[in-house]
Structure formats: structure tokens, C-alpha cells
Amino acid sequence: xxxxxxxxxxxxxxxxxxxxxxxxxxxxxxxxxxxxxxxxxxxxxxxxxxxxxxxxxxxxxxxxxxxxxxxxxxxxxxxxxxxxxxxxxxxxxxxxxxxxxxxxxxxxxxxxxx
Amino acid sequence: xxxxxxxxxxxxxxxxxxxxxxxxxxxxxxxxxxxxxxxxxxxxxxxxxxxxxxxxxxxxxxxxxxxxxxxxxxxxxxxxxxxxxxxxxxxxxxxxxxxxxxxxxxxxxxxxxx
Numbered sequence: 001x002x003x004x005x006x007x008x009x010x011x012x013x014x015x016x017x018x019x020x021x022x023x024x025x026x027x028x029x030x031x032x033x034x035x036x037x038x039x040x041x042x043x044x045x046x047x048x049x050x051x052x053x054x055x056x057x058x059x060x061x062x063x064x065x066x067x068x069x070x071x072x073x074x075x076x077x078x079x080x081x082x083x084x085x086x087x088x089x090x091x092x093x094x095x096x097x098x099x100x101x102x103x104x105x106x107x108x109x110x111x112x113x114x
Numbered sequence: 115x116x117x118x119x120x121x122x123x124x125x126x127x128x129x130x131x132x133x134x135x136x137x138x139x140x141x142x143x144x145x146x147x148x149x150x151x152x153x154x155x156x157x158x159x160x161x162x163x164x165x166x167x168x169x170x171x172x173x174x175x176x177x178x179x180x181x182x183x184x185x186x187x188x189x190x191x192x193x194x195x196x197x198x199x200x201x202x203x204x205x206x207x208x209x210x211x212x213x214x215x216x217x218x219x220x221x222x223x224x225x226x227x228x
Contacts (some may be wrong), residue, residue: 043219100208106156
């Protein structure tokens with residue numbers, strides 16, 4: 001089945017630093033790719049998504065580009081804020097025709113210091 | 115505002131007890147999911163349901179069962195709780211018939227089994 005591997009955390013940055021969280025995937029075909037974010041004490045929420053190769057998803061200053069050549073979907077932000085401190089999950093469907101199921105990476109904790 | 119609610123934020127139970135975790139969504143979604151979240155392991159799917167009274171095993175169903183008697187409610191049952199079921203439990207829902215796979219999550223229940 002499909003799977004994702006994301007970098008282990010925690011990632012600790014100072015405010016206004018550049019962020020990259022790596023995510024690579026193994027998949028049959030070209031499934032949609034997702035980034036979810038979990039703020040402290042909350043459930044996950046969709047941050048951004050890309051539904052086909054070369055698409056760029058973006059939201060709240062975060063971006064990720066679906067790159068089939070490198071099978072990657074790295075999350076980036078040009079200038080992080082303390083409020084971006086959270087756990088970030090890369091995800092994709094576990095197989096073709098999986099309906100609305102998702103399989104998640106292990107999560108990367110981001111800590112942003114003032 | 116769309117909402118997925120879970121019956122408890124924190125729960126402490128003793129080994130051998132029967133435990134019920136309740137999840138309710140107000141979005142008229144067909145699909146509902148139960149995950150457990152453990153550090154470094156990300157989210158792992160326990161069970162999901164795509165319709166009332168329908169259920170499918172996920173990746174780690176052992177020791178759990180589920181019930182979906184009404185569309186809006188999906189219950190996770192630990193028949194005889196064990197210490198290795200101490201974890202964060204997340205419920206999610208999604209509409210049917212979409213390829214975009216966005217899931218909407220509740221805030222989670224942190225279960226401790228003593």
C-alpha cells in the first residue's frame with residue numbers, strides 16, 4: 001500500500017526563520033497528498049492539499065508542491081511565528097480506491113521560540 | 115461551524131474495565147473513523163464506518179469494537195481495557211463521494227488505563 005515518511009522532530013526554530021518539513025511518499029499512481037496540523041490540545045485539521053502532480057497547495061503562509069520526480073511533498077513557510085508551534089502530519093490515501101481513508105506519517109513537532 | 119465532538123477529553127480507567135468512547139458529528143457525514151495516536155507512530159486507524167451499522171477493520175482493530183447505530187454517532191468500545199491501550203484516541207468524519215479525502219477531527223480523548 002501507499003505510505004509516507006516524514007522527518008522526525010522536534011524542529012526548533014526562532015520566530016521569522018524559514019521552515020522546511022520533509023515528506024516523501026511511496027504510492028501507486030498519483031494520489032492526493034495532504035498536510036494536517038495539530039495545535040496543542042486539539043484534533044487535527046487540514047492545512048493544505050494537492051490533488052495532482054506539480055500542484056502547489058497553500059494556506060496560512062504554508063506551501064507544499066507535489067513533486068513526482070522526487071516523490072516528495074515538503075512543507076515550507078518563509079517566516080514562522082510562535083503560533084505555528086504544532087505537530088504537522090503528512091498523509092495520503094493508503095491505496096487506490098480507498099474512499100476517504102488516509103494513512104498518516106509519524107508527525108513532526110515544530111516549536112517556534114520568540 | 116462544522117463540528118466533531120468526543121465525550122471526554124480525559125479518561126482514567128482500570129485494567130479490565132469496559133470503556134466506551136463516544137463521537138458525534140453534526141455534518142451529516144457518511145464516513146466516520148477512530149484512530150489512536152502515539153508518539154512517533156502518528157495516527158493508526160482502528161476502525162471506520164461508511165454507513166449506519168456498517169464497519170470495517172482498520173490497521174489495529176485487536177482489543178477494540180465499534181458501534182454505529184445512528185449516522186451522527188460512532189462509538190469505540192474497549193471490551194477489557196489493558197495498559198497498552200493507554201493512548202490518545204481521535205475520532206474523524208468525512209463526506210462520501212469525494213476524492214479529496216478531507217477528514218474533520220474531534221479534539222481527542224486521552225485515555226489512561228491503570
